[in-house]
Amino acid sequence: MLEKKKRVYSKEFKEQAVRLSHQRENIKELADELGIKVERLYKWRKWANSSPATEVKASLPEESIEVKKLRKALREKELELEILKKAVHIFSSSDGKSTNL
Incomplete structure (x- = not known):
């Protein structure tokens, strides 16, 4: 057999x-x-x-480019927010002087 x-x-x-x-x-x-x-x-x-692993592999390059762009935009917005926070802190902690803004 x-x-x-x-x-x-x-x-x-x-x-x-x-x-x-x-x-x-x-x-x-x-x-x-x-x-x-x-x-x-x-x-x-x-x-x-x-x-889902096979689907992820197929779309990875396009998604990774988009993720990089979004991360960069997020870093820029976080930096802008940090600058604004510092500006608010500086103007709110002035010793009572008028800045005439």
């Missing part, structure tokens, strides 16, 4: 197969081309939908 060896697929292969399955209309044809069962491909798709 012949024993079937269980094939082990790399994470990259699975992710690429899932990506291709979303691009192609005929999933059975894709599964045949990849040499896997259709059921396995659907299982991987289900796993990919429950795992």
Whole structure:
């Protein structure tokens, strides 16, 4: 009796197969081309939908650029706020002299 060896697929292969399955209309044809069962491909798709890691990787470069811009804008606003606080403190702690502003 012949024993079937269980094939082990790399994470990259699975992710690429899932990506291709979303691009192609005929999933059975894709599964045949990849040499896997259709059921396995659907299982991987289900796993990919429950795992947000693949979606995060795809959008990371665009989001990281936006995050950097937002962080820079936040630092600038925090600096402006700090300057305004110091100005208010300086003007409110004057020794009663009028500044005629």
